[in-house]
Amino acid sequence: MLQLAADNLLSPIVLSFVLGLGAALARSDLSVPEAVAKGMSIYLLFAIGFKGGVSVSDHGIDVTLGATLVAGILLSFALPLVAFGMLRALSGMSRTDAAAVAGHYGSISIVTFVAASSVLSDAGIASEGYMVAVAAAMEAPAILSALWLISRGQGSADMGSDLWREILLNGSIVLLLGAFAIGAITGQDGLDKIASFIVNPFQGVLCLFLLDMGLIAGRGLREAGVLDRGAIGFGILMPLAGASAGLAAGLLLGLSTGGVMLLMVLSASASYIAVPAAMRVAVPQANPSIYLTLSLAITFPFNLTVGIPLYLAVAQTLTGG
C-alpha cells in the first residue's frame, strides 16, 4: 500500500499537478493558454473513449455492461442524497448551496477517471472498456437529485428542455461516447492505425493537462476562505463515502480489479465541468465559489494524490487482483 502510494505520488502526472499547484499558490505567472487546455482535453477524451471502445470490441458485450450502466446511474442519483445529508450535518451551508454541491458529488470528474485509467495501464491491470460509457452515464442523473433537493426546500430551479439538451449533449459526453463508438466499430485495426497519436503521446499530454489542473486547483485554494472547516472536511470525507458505495456496487457486479477501482473513482469524484454549468442556469442563487472550490481545489487533488492509490489498493485486496 505504501509503495503504491509512493509510486503514485512520484509519478510524472502527479508531480506535474503538484508543480501547477505550487506555482499557483506562489502566484507565479505560469499559465496554460485556454485554447491549448481545451485542445488537450479534447485529445484526452478522444483517446480514452477510443481505447475503451476498442476494449469492448476485443472482449465483446456481456450482461455485466448493462448492469454496470444501471448501477452507475443509480449511484449518480443516490450519492447527492448522501452528500446533502453530510453537508447539512458538517457545515453551516444553506440548503440551496448544500443541494448544489451535492449534485456535483453525484456526478463525475472525467480527468480523475483518465488519471485513474492511466495508473491502471501503468500497473498492467486490465479493466472493462465500457467503464467509459458508465462515466458518461453518471454525469447527468445527479443534477436531477440536486434539483429535487432544492425544490423540497421551497427553493426554485429553472429547468427547461434547452437545459436538458445542453446537459445530455455537452461536448465532453458527445466526444467521449462518439470516440467510444468509433473505437468499438473499428476495433484493434483502427487502434493500430492511430496508435502513434492516441497511445504514445497520451502520458505526456496528460502531464501537461494536469499541470494546468494544478494551476486551476491552486487558484481555487487561494479562494478557500469561502469554505468553513466542515465543508473542507466534507470535501475529503465524501470521496471516501462515494468510493465505498462504488466498491460495494463493483463487487456485487463482479467487476475486475480495474473495473472495481474505476467505479470507486467515478463514485468518489466530483464534477467541475457539466454540473456547474447546469447549476448556474437552473439555480443561480447557489454560490458557484463554494461548489467549484470544493470540487476543484479540495476533492480533485485529494483523489489524484491519495484517493487513486487507496482505491486501487482496496480493490486489489478485496478482489484478489
Added chain:
Amino acid sequence: MQTHKAKRVEITIEKVMERRLTEALKGAGVTGWSVLPVLGGFGRSGQWSREGQISRGTGLVQVVCITHPDKLDGLLDAAFAVVEKHIGVVCVTDCDVVRAERF
C-alpha cells in the same frame, strides 16, 4: 454628416446564459448584436479572470447592441426576464448612428 440618435445597450452576463439572452433579444425585435469575451474583472463576487476557467459554468461575455430609442423598453423587458436572477450588468448609453434604418 447626418447622424441619428440611438441607444447602445451593453449586457455583461454569464456565458451559459448567452444563447438565452440573444434569443430573447431576437424575440424583442433587435436586429443585431455583437458578443465580446470578458477577460476578467472584480465585483460583488470578488476577483475573476478568464484564465484557467475549466468549467462551462463559469465565464462572462458582453452582448452589445444598438437600437432605436422607441424599441428600448421592449429590449430591456426581454433582457431582464433572462438576466434578472443572474450575475451581470446592464448598461444603456446614448449614441449616434449614421444609418438609422438598420436599427
